Amino acid sequence: MDSTPDSLVLVQQTGAVRTLTLNRPATLNAFTAAMHAQLLPALDAAAADASVRAVVVTGAGRGFCAGQDLSDTGMVATGGDIDVGAVIERHYRPLATRVRTMPVPVIAAVNGVAAGAGANFALCCDFVVAARSASFIQAFAKIGLVPDCGGTWLLPRLVGRARALGLAMTGDKLPAEEAERIGLIWKAVDDAALHETVAALAQRLAAMPSRALAETRRALDSAMAMDFGDAITLEADTQRALGRGHDFAEGVAAFFAKRAPQFKDR
Ligand code: T3D
Numbered sequence: 001m002d003s004t005p006d007s008l009v010l011v012q013q014t015g016a017v018r019t020l021t022l023n024r025p026a027t028l029n030a031f032t033a034a035m036h037a038q039l040l041p042a043l044d045a046a047a048a049d050a051s052v053r054a055v056v057v058t059g060a061g062r063g064f065c066a067g068q069d070l071s072d073t074g075m076v077a078t079g080g081d082i083d084v085g086a087v088i089e090r091h092y093r094p095l096a097t098r099v100r101t102m103p104v105p106v107i108a109a110v111n112g113v114a115a116g117a118g119a120n121f122a123l124c125c126d127f128v129v130a131a132r133s134a135s136f137i138q139a140f141a142k143i144g145l146v147p148d149c150g151g152t153w154l155l156p157r158l159v160g161r162a163r164a165l166g167l168a169m170t171g172d173k174l175p176a177e178e179a180e181r182i183g184l185i186w187k188a189v190d191d192a193a194l195h196e197t198v199a200a201l202a203q204r205l206a207a208m209p210s211r212a213l214a215e216t217r218r219a220l221d222s223a224m225a226m227d228f229g230d231a232i233t234l235e236a237d238t239q240r241a242l243g244r245g246h247d248f249a250e251g252v253a254a255f256f257a258k259r260a261p262q263f264k265d266r
Helices: 033-048 084-100 117-124 139-143 151-159 161-170 176-181 191-206 210-223 228-243 246-257
Strands: 009-014 017-022 054-059 063-065 106-110 113-115 127-131 135-137 173-175 187-189
Touching: 009 033, 017 033, 017 191, 033 084, 054 063, 054 191, 063 117, 084 117, 106 117, 106 191, 113 117, 117 135, 117 151, 127 176, 127 191, 135 176, 139 161, 151 161, 173 176, 176 187, 187 191, 210 228, 228 246
Parallel strands: 017 054, 054 106, 063 113, 106 127, 113 135, 127 187
Antiparallel strands: 009 017, 135 173
16 A cells, blocks of 8 residues: 555555545544545545455544544635635545445444534445544534535435434534434444454455445435335346346355355456
8 A cells, every 4th residue: 555654544454454544633634635635546546456345434543534624725815715615526526426436335433523524424434333432513504504525415314304404403513322323323332442343344344245235335325216116126127237247146156055155246
């Protein structure tokens, strides 16, 4: 991996699991243009590398990600003459879209506070495992914005309209355990167990049929906007394609041979 200790995104690989660590701990890993310029290519590289079968994103230091770095927007320098929509198009649309179309499962290991676009970056991932001391803050309303990085789409789907509006309008800090209780995230675990829990989950997912997992994400997301019949059509089309792949044949063969399957489709 070609990250250095000074990189804004540290890249590390253990077996088939690629870990990307946001690395601006002094600002709780707030996103800057420079960090985006490393993060998206790092995700693209993981997507393109057949040796990667699961991706973990996490943060260095005591925070996961405090969202957009508010000193990097031009707001302070220009006194407000900036196009925030252009920031979304330049950075957050590609980031959110990349995470949600990765060919392998993506796990957010939320080690500390996740605020603004940092919270929604985590929620874009397939699994969010958070340290018990971590929290989620839809900080946008506090600075006169709406949830972004996919937040308007994700929040009501994850926790329903009432809770989504409550979280987004108040900008209140939601502790990890409460986030698990209301279904915003997969799991809250003891702080000391975070990385071990995530590593075990990532290794488990890495041994599973990547292509089927990515298609599962796509089918579930697509079905949200479909009627029942169209969802079944999508299931048939997806099964038709997967059924012709290596992994289905391997999964069935392994079942009858009573051995562990060796999946490879991506
Ligand atoms: O262009 C656009 O803006 C559009 C895109 C918008 C997407 C967004 O993400 S908007 C939301 C941006 N994020 C926020 O509004 C969150 C701001 N941060 C906070 O509210 C708090 O820092 C936290 C609740 C996240 C954590 O609080 P706490 O008390 O644990 O830490 P702290 O002392 O506030 O922060 C530690 C340092 O990080 C501090 O620097 P200092 O004083 O030690 O030099 C703080 O200024 C810095 N920091 C934290 N968040 C940001 C930040 N610096 C720049 N931008 C940040 N977002």
